[in-house]
Amino acid sequence: MKRSDITLHARHRDKLQALLAHPRGHEGAAYMLLGKSEIAQDPWDLEPRTRYTSYEVIAIPQEDRVDASDKHVTWNTNSFAQLCRRAKEEGLVPAIVHSHPGGFDGFSEQDDRNECDLFTMARNRNGEGTRLVSVVQVGDSLYRARVWEDDMTPLHCHRVTTIGTRIEIQSTDAPPPSETLARQALAFGPEVNGLLKQLSVAVVGCGGTGSPVVQLLARLGVGHILVIDDDVVEHSNLNRLYGATRKDADHAVPKVDVMAREVTMMGLDIEIQSVSGWVDAPDIRDALKSCDIIFGCTDDHSGRLYLNRIAHFYLIPVIDVGLVLMPRDDGEPGLLEMAARVSVLFPTSACHGCRGTVDRVRAREEDLERLDPAEYERQKTEAYVRGAGNPAPAVVTFTSEAATMAVNELLAGLVDFRGSGGWTWQRYRKLDKGFERSQAAQPRSDCPVCGSEEYWGLGDVDPFLDRIG
Amino acid sequence: MSLLPRQDRRYLEGRGITVREVIEGGKKGVILTGITLPEGKYQVAQTDILILLPPSYPEVAPDMFYAVPHLKLLAGQREPRCTQVRETHAGQTWQRWSRHNNQWRPGIDGIWTMLKRVEEALEVAA
Numbered sequence: 001m002k003r004s005d006i007t008l009h010a011r012h013r014d015k016l017q018a019l020l021a022h023p024r025g026h027e028g029a030a031y032m033l034l035g036k037s038e039i040a041q042d043p044w045d046l047e048p049r050t051r052y053t054s055y056e057v058i059a060i061p062q063e064d065r066v067d068a069s070d071k072h073v074t075w076n077t078n079s080f081a082q083l084c085r086r087a088k089e090e091g092l093v094p095a096i097v098h099s100h101p102g103g104f105d106g107f108s109e110q111d112d113r114n115e116c117d118l119f120t121m122a123r124n125r126n127g128e129g130t131r132l133v134s135v136v137q138v139g140d141s142l143y144r145a146r147v148w149e150d151d152m153t154p155l156h157c158h159r160v161t162t163i164g165t166r167i168e169i170q171s172t173d174a175p176p177p178s179e180t181l182a183r184q185a186l187a188f189g190p191e192v193n194g195l196l197k198q199l200s201v202a203v204v205g206c207g208g209t210g211s212p213v214v215q216l217l218a219r220l221g222v223g224h225i226l227v228i229d230d231d232v233v234e235h236s237n238l239n240r241l242y243g244a245t246r247k248d249a250d251h252a253v254p255k256v257d258v259m260a261r262e263v264t265m266m267g268l269d270i271e272i273q274s275v276s277g278w279v280d281a282p283d284i285r286d287a288l289k290s291c292d293i294i295f296g297c298t299d300d301h302s303g304r305l306y307l308n309r310i311a312h313f314y315l316i317p318v319i320d321v322g323l324v325l326m327p328r329d330d331g332e333p334g335l336l337e338m339a340a341r342v343s344v345l346f347p348t349s350a351c352h353g354c355r356g357t358v359d360r361v362r363a364r365e366e367d368l369e370r371l372d373p374a375e376y377e378r379q380k381t382e383a384y385v386r387g388a389g390n391p392a393p394a395v396v397t398f399t400s401e402a403a404t405m406a407v408n409e410l411l412a413g414l415v416d417f418r419g420s421g422g423w424t425w426q427r428y429r430k431l432d433k434g435f436e437r438s439q440a441a442q443p444r445s446d447c448p449v450c451g452s453e454e455y456w457g458l459g460d461v462d463p464f465l466d467r468i469g
Numbered sequence: 470m471s472l473l474p475r476q477d478r479r480y481l482e483g484r485g486i487t488v489r490e491v492i493e494g495g496k497k498g499v500i501l502t503g504i505t506l507p508e509g510k511y512q513v514a515q516t517d518i519l520i521l522l523p524p525s526y527p528e529v530a531p532d533m534f535y536a537v538p539h540l541k542l543l544a545g546q547r548e549p550r551c552t553q554v555r556e557t558h559a560g561q562t563w564q565r566w567s568r569h570n571n572q573w574r575p576g577i578d579g580i581w582t583m584l585k586r587v588e589e590a591l592e593v594a595a
Contacts, residue, residue, distance in 0.1 A: 280524060305525045353528065353575055361571050364529040371495040371524075375556075384532075384569060448528065448576035466474045468497050468522045 003042075003049040004157050006034070006133070006145045007315045009347060009457060010164020012054040013143075019059055020099040020137050027073035031058040031083045032095035034133055035459025037314055043273045043287040044200065044224050050147075051289070052133055052157075053315045053457035055092055058083065072110065073098055080118060081125065088126045091461065095133035105138045107146065107154075119148040135160070143170055159198075161292065163315060163346065165422030167413045169195055180268060181221045188415045193221055195414050200224035202291040204279050204307060206255040207231070208399030209321045209406070210297030211242040216407040217295075218263045218270045225272045226287055227259045228279055240396035278370065280306045280469055289314055293413075295406060296320035296345075299392070301363035302370075308352040309465040311345040312455050317413070318345040321406045322357060325393040335393065338431040340402035342409055347457070349425045350441035351450035362386075398431055405429065472497055474527050477580040486584075491559040497522050500559065501584070507592050512541045518587055519563055520580075527580075530573035534587050535563035542594065549594035566590055 008016075012032070020028035034052040042049050064076040080096075087094040096118060098111075107115075115134050123130040132148040145157040162168040174194050177185070181193040201222050203210050206229040217225055232252040233244045241255065243262035256274035263272040275284050279298075288294065288310060296307045296318050304320065311318040322341040328334050343357060352358045365385045369376040379385045405427060412423045429436040443450040455466065463469060471478065472490040481488050481501075489500040498521040505515055519535040535556060541548055554565040568590050573582075 302525050305528055360525070360529045360573065360575070363525050364523045364532065367523045367525060367529075382567075384567070444576075446574070446576040451576060461475075462471055463474065467528065468472065468474075468524050468526045 002155065003047065004052065004147050004155060005049075005159040005161065006052045006054075006135070006143075006157050007457075008054045008143065008160065008162045009315055010162055010166075011348065012057045013162045013164075015057040016097055016137065017140060019057070020097070021140070022068070022101070025070045025101045026068040027070065027099050027101060028068065029060055029073045029075060029096065029098040031060060031079070032056065032097055032133075032135070033058065033083070033087060033090070033092040034095050035313070035457045036093050036131075037289050037459045039286050039290050041286055042290050043226055043275075044271050044290075049290075051314075051459075052093060052095075052145075052147075053459050055457040055459075056453075057097075070102055077118070077121065080121065084122050084125045087122075092458075093131050093133055094122060095135060097135040097137065099137040101139070103139045105142065105144065107134070107136060107144075111136070112154075115148060115154065116152060119152075144172075163317060164348070165413070166416075167195070167199075167292065167317070169198055171198060174198070175223070178221060178269075184221070188411075188417065192411075192415045196221045197223040199293065200226065200291045201410070202226040202228060202288055202294045203259075204228045204294060204296050204303065205298035205300075206241075206259050207237065207297065208240040208394050208396070209323065209403045210295070211240075211244070211255070211259065212400045212403035213295050213297055213321070213407055214259045214263065214272075215242045216403060217410075218266055218268060218272070220407065220411070221268065221270075223271065225263065225270060226291060227256045227272065227274045228277070228284060228287070229255045229259075230277050231255050233258060236391075240394055240399050279303050282464075285464065288316075291316055293410060294318045295410075297403075297406075299323075300366055301358045301360070302366040304352050304358045305360070305363050306465070308345055308358070308449060309455070309467065312347050312351065312449050313458050313461070313465055315347065315457050319343070319406050319409050320345060320352070320357070321402050323394075323398060323402050325395070325398065327390075327393060335432075338398065340398060340405055340429045340431060341426065342402065342405045343426045344409060344413075344423050347450065347453070349450070350443045351447060354444045354447050354450055355426065355439075355441040401429070401431065472522075473499065473580070477527070480579065480581050489559075491519070493559060496558070497524075498558065499580075501587075504587070504591075506540070510543060510591075510594075512543060513538060516540060516591075519558055520583055520587075521558070527578070528575045530570045530578070531583050532570050533568055534566050534583070534590075536566060537561050537563055539564040540591075540594075552594075 019030040033056045037051040066074040119132040135145045143160040146154040159171045175197040233248040235249045254276045260274040320343045324339040326337040426439040487502045501518045551567040
């Protein structure tokens, strides 16, 4: 059976809770519009699946409300027709949400009949291929969902994930506890291991920061890891690339193969998949869209801009790692600045562009260098593009420290070990001075990615991510 | 399948400009056909303009632009400044207008800004 799951943005979950609340415990109802992410082949189970992402929560107009009690809710369907119209025009999926305040965890026979009617109505209006998602809020915070599609039997969603400054997973197939991770459970409680086991995490870039990130994720017990990189091991990487050997460098083994080999050898029951290639290649999209979290461990500005959009279109948090090791400019050895930065990119927070953590001109030059190296060299001699210059300094202890900061940010999204309720949007650690500060940045109102909600949770669009690609 | 972001498509449709999308190897771009040239300035009245679009567009700027036919100023019978480089795209040899573009406001600028830059470059060419 085709699997599907739903990601709710926390601001939508909050709005739903407010709309569905009733002082006398009556059932409530609301509408949603969802984006859709069609995954032709999941990288781990190789099956097609669909993920729905919350795009908008819509209140049912007061005049359409007919009746409600603690056992039922009824409303007129004029506004449902409106919802279907918008869904068709904007390429979204309509959803109905209702509550079971008494705590009944499931869909009743009455729900089956009502939803079947609504689905028929939606399909008559919007034609073949129409889908209808139904979400039920059990009590005041548990969500279950199913999808009406094609025939008259709805498909259950195996998971509803809510993401804001934390990741909350509500799943119908939670894994059994792991003995290997028992001591981690002593620190954080038993739930965290189950959450980690259910996660699919991508690591983009397997160099100085990416390779320790992969090691740490595997040893934390992340169930599914995807590594993406288009580079091979070189001798100059050996001092900081975890797991890489001289033999790997002699044979120019792809970095992703080294990552997969090392994780497999740990014997920790981690499923690791590797893809060698550039992160925005069409065949890598499916794999990225399948993930719950992405670590951006590249120093490539064009790649950062791309992941920035993925985070917003698909509601997949991107934890981006940056290392600033700036050589002195007076010819003397040493560094002017040394710092590690970890940023979490996700809707409501500022994006890479608004934080100033990407250089867009540099991004264009990187694209040109990759797509047309001859033209890039020519423009370099004509001084239209800047040369890449000398190799950047790298120190294994600094790259590893940045990696640890990043993976701890993932943990902060799962357990509240800092007591501050979720992750910090941006941490900047001065490696020479031994202090750290969290940095705030506001989305610019004219920013196409984070300044408006137009793209948040929109899912698949043509062209992909509404950019050239 | 479409190549251009939605706002660009809406703008070009609105202006009634005929666009041909070209994809060649990894490179993508649009040819804006029949762009009217300033009267009496060039050897022809209209030109096709090619704009190559980097993968991160519309967040990053397109850079230079390209013309067919190769434009010559009537005054002096020569090519304008910085248009001597030739590049082959979509089966044609284009005249590269080396007008560097590092001024770009993501979210505000789009194909309309680029078209404005092209028109201005054609207007002031010497």
